[in-house]
Amino acid sequence: MDKTLPSLTEAVSGIPDGASVMIGGFGGSGSPIELIHALIDRFHATGHPTGLTVINNNAGNGHVGLAALIEAGMVAKLICSFPRSADPVVFTELYLAGKIELELVPQGTLAERIRAGGAGIPAFYTPTSYGTDLAQGKPVEVFEGRPYVQERWLKADFALIKAQVGDRFGNLTYRAAARNFSPLMATAAKVTIAQVSVIGEIDPEAVITPGIFVQAVVQVENPKQEETLNRQKAAYPC
Amino acid sequence: MDKTLPSLTEAVSGIPDGASVMIGGFGGSGSPIELIHALIDRFHATGHPTGLTVINNNAGNGHVGLAALIEAGMVAKLICSFPRSADPVVFTELYLAGKIELELVPQGTLAERIRAGGAGIPAFYTPTSYGTDLAQGKPVEVFEGRPYVQERWLKADFALIKAQVGDRFGNLTYRAAARNFSPLMATAAKVTIAQVSVIGEIDPEAVITPGIFVQAVVQVENPKQEETLNRQKAAYPC
């Protein structure tokens, strides 16, 4: 078994128009810049993929990574908890012009919906959002005297995530708080593609994402960090 | 902050009659023998606690640990997935005599109910047990054309678990497959008491159970292993 792939180009080659794509990271921490840029490269070369539904906590920052993907016009819909950003204004402009769809989800509900998607749980109840606009249209049930909102699982065709060490079985570790949504997304996507700094052996006790959840591993030895790029005012391509 | 306690006796001293107690371990792997025996010691000394509801995957093996707790007559109800065992026959006898209550739960549902208890999810839907006797009386709902059974969270007053390394903040690591239910139970109990082989520092990346889920840590330097005890035909006290 060898899930490693030789290139980013090959790693993202199978993502079609209209696909749903979970992208790891919280702000810049854990954002798989190289995978996203490879996807934008492919769009510039072939015109595809477009019309993507992207699941991420945010709407990107600056002009790299997810923000660049949105700027390129490849994203039809965003599912996230916090799309507000001072820079870029591209999401804001597209959103206010009605050119990009937004599904706003509380952060913990977003995490739990993704976990549920990966764990075969089609629906669950949470106190979160009860009595708010974000609960509108959702079933409410009372358990032990307290009202809860029914939320549904969230799955995707692909997940693009950034990890620290990966092995040929697809096992992964992460670095510090760059872990965030990535282990969940790996479970909830049909095809999970991980960029890793290091390909090497992992102690079975140290594995965070077991390989069963990962279909492809591609090495990016010194990955770019979104926050650092933005402080350098970098823009795609970079 | 220092969650370490000096003795097993002190660790189990607050468990009252009628308490619900999650006990970690799958068979003998991860079974906190010393904590359980300290609880039986207390019962022999004081007559308490009795009438416990115990949550574990099994009903114990041999005449040590959970099996000894049941033999001592301290358990009123067992919530588990697989209570069948060739030895001891004590659970079987008590059960058939109607002297111990059994709530049988599929193993994955048991794990998920405990996780839900720790995660503030009062109910969730699973395909597991649909159309079987174990789904009787539970709500069924169809999602995306497939029927699912509604299951409820499971919480407890106490969790007794066995870990490998613990620190004064309550952070824990486990050893091999001894991990099993313990990280879940730690989240779902009001008071989680962990016996650990080693008290020492843990790399933040290596923490399996963050200290927020643990209220007490007590060192048991060379813990007994249930399977080994049973092969030696040991019996409580030992």
Add this chain to the structure above:
Amino acid sequence: MLKLSNAQIAWRAAQDIADGAYVNLGIGFPEMVAKFQPPGREAIFHTENGILNFGESPEPGEEDWDLINAGKKAVTLKPGASFFHHADSFAMVRGGHLDVAILGAYQVSESGDLANWSTGPKGVPAVGGAMDLVHGAKRVAVITEHVTKDGKPKLLDRCTLPLTGVACVTRVYTSHAVIDIAGRFILREKLAGVSLEELQNMTGAKLHLDGPVLDLNVPEV
């Protein structure tokens, strides 16, 4: 009467497991399937209690009793192994991440219902992970004797014992035949020495034909 041994049934089931497949084998008889992986193929075995890519039992005396499978047998680790807790383990099961689960059976119905956890109200009921496995793995197969010890059919129009799962089994490997289930029993392979009529007489629902019935050829193992 001519029939396959348990090892031979396990061997036959093992031939259908692809290289790199993630597999859960039920406790007891199904565990035997792991021994018969065809040369050049390597499946990755999952156990409910939190290990991926475990291997065979260690030598006697070498057991680490924290390193066991769901049947509580001591196992070893293969390269690429990982540990995880029970909720993650059953996320793998329920979430559809396993390619195949191979289980034993008391009874299987032509609609794919499985009964393998309870022989009725007597004794202590125990279910373990079977009810999760049958609704989780992409493919659920059963290995079993074709009939009970007293000669009664185990393949039925409707299960009479308490169900483990509804419409979940898609293939049954028996001591006499390989049968697919798609709302009905479809005979795919049978022992050459057993006639279709004999097989039908051992089976509690109609055996349908859909394409050729191959000889069930299994080596001595």
Add this chain to the structure above:
Amino acid sequence: MLKLSNAQIAWRAAQDIADGAYVNLGIGFPEMVAKFQPPGREAIFHTENGILNFGESPEPGEEDWDLINAGKKAVTLKPGASFFHHADSFAMVRGGHLDVAILGAYQVSESGDLANWSTGPKGVPAVGGAMDLVHGAKRVAVITEHVTKDGKPKLLDRCTLPLTGVACVTRVYTSHAVIDIAGRFILREKLAGVSLEELQNMTGAKLHLDGPVLDLNVPEV
């Protein structure tokens, strides 16, 4: 008119955090509370993006941008820190494991409703983790100016802005007072230089008394 600075409001809120408490501080203004832990007390701070027991910002130039808090600011680690993924992080929140969450507010109602995520249908809505925090932590407190920039009450009989949560806030620390919420506003402390009448005039619902009203004494910080 006399009022507390933001730092002073944060100082006051910090005095109610017990030694060893697990605490989540909202993005922005509430983050300031961490600076004012009383001597001898050490709270453990949680951030939604997966760290327990993080510490202050590193020196400029020393930032590790994989080590940030929910406000995307670089942080450091304290002894006993741990990393975990987002589902585990919100299990801590939703599961009631945090002792206190301190959040900012646009409006708070006398029934404990909080509005702090949306100022209406204009612009891009963004909610983050606030809706989870208000229904998770054992105690949800708010720190806020007593009135808006144009002098309108923020403490109301009913919130007019979109709600973050219903009946969730139990204490409000304002620029002028400390108020408990138990189906009504109960005044606990107020600046000595502000009369009850003045305070009531700045407040959009009745201030109730239940025991003595202490002077709100806060040092220059």
